[in-house]
Amino acid sequence: MLRQCLRLKNIQFLLKSTANRNGADFVEHRVLVSNVRRNHSVVPINKSESDVFDDSTELIPFQEKNNPLLEDPNFDGVVPIVAPSFNLASLVNKSELLQTFVKLGVSIHDWEKKGNIHSWIVKLDFKKDVQPIIQFLVDQGVSPESLGTIFTKSPMLLKTSIEELEIRTKYLQSKKFTSEMIVRIFSRNPFWLLFSTQRIDTRLGFVQQTFDLTGNELRALASREPRLITSNIQQIKLMNFGFKEEMGFEHQQIKKMLLTKPKLWLMNKPMLLDRFDYLHNVVKMDHETMLQFPGVLTSRSFRVKQRHGFLCYLNRAQYDPKLPNYVSPLKLISDSDSNFAVHVAKASVQEFNDFCKTV
Structure with missing residues (x-):
């Protein structure tokens, strides 16, 4: 409705401007149109380029005087017309x-x-x-x-x-x-x-x-x-290169990893390499353990870092099944924090929460 009112006001201004034109200008316009319709030839006036320019500029004050800018006291201004956005939800x-x-x-x-x-x-x-x-x-x-x-x-x-x-x-x-x-x-x-x-x-x-x-x-x-x-075939090739050349898995290990956890091939490669680096070089988890528990590579890094760090703090970070106090790598990624603190780390939830604040 607002846009229609604005357009109507603009049209009214144009009509008023036309109505206020000098009568002589209007008659001159009709004569010119009549001459053109009758194919009357226009006789050129021999003037220099500067004279023509001067004559043209002299018309400006005359046009401004006979076609003043009309103002409507009730009109505050023109707002830009924005095309409506299409929204399925609105339909x-x-x-x-x-x-x-x-x-x-x-x-x-x-x-x-x-x-x-x-x-x-x-x-x-x-x-x-x-x-x-x-x-x-x-x-x-x-x-x-x-x-x-x-x-x-x-x-x-x-x-x-x-x-x-x-x-x-x-x-x-x-x-x-x-x-x-x-x-x-x-x-x-x-x-x-x-x-x-x-x-x-x-x-x-x-x-x-x-x-x-x-x-x-x-x-x-x-x-x-x-x-x-x-998925993108190039992505599969890049992930294969990462598993073999950057992480050091052998061909048969890669095949086993694929059949067990194919989701790994859909992950972000730099993120996957970062998780592998932490597990292999900090947690000291070998390739065979990762093959047995491939889920450790899909878990968020901060969870593994918090839980492994807490176990190290308690001297309970022991992931070798042949030794006492064995902790399954699955415990690093599964269960709630409260269950992990009480049943795996053998500590209180408050102790675990306090430790996480320091990480």
Whole structure:
């Protein structure tokens, strides 16, 4: 409403300005237009360039006098017109489609972070475009409770044809993936369904050859951590280099680590190297122990540093199972701080909290 009022005032100013023009100017304008319409030729006036410039500048005071800037005492000023921002959440109350997605458990807020999804998502027809995909996923064994998470993570799935989805599912079946494996893949990593069978086949082949995996090992890995298959291949190569050249693991150890904790290949490499460095050089944990307890590499560094430091303070940092007072490396990353302080460190919670303040 404010913008309409401002535009109306501007239009009124223009109309007033036109009405106040000198009558002679108006007649002169009509004669000029009439001459042009009758194709009358304009006789040039022979003047020097400076004379023409001087004549032009002399017109300025005349124009200002006959076309004064009109002011409205009720008008405080012009504000910049800002284009309205598009917000999907603001349309939920007006869109039955978006309301249905919300009921499915979709996070509209997360959708708004995915670029220009609003340009096409609101144009979908639920029965024609959405319902067939829901039915397809349910027919594969996907739990209805997982649909919201699937569409939140991968809204582009709603633009994929049923024919393409069926082809990609049949490909997995042809590679002897069980129904349970397929459901796990679709539920944990719906982006998989956006990849063509050629791309998936290439990536599966790369992982199998890189780590010398058997068919069963490859299927188990893909269903356990399907994000690894659709991740950046260059990232996998860099992580392999880190495990072998920077951390000193052997090929078979790397393979075992992959099958046990594939999540490590999706981590930030500098962060992983920092954790390894602390465990190997400060805690004195060897490679075999890390292979047995790979979770220590996924835990936040400050937790391990606090707990190991407290055990050292109490002279209880003993991680060799062959010696007395053995402490499992899992205790460094699992259980609550209170359980760790009382049952592992054999101290009070207050003592542990006081120590953490000094770290």
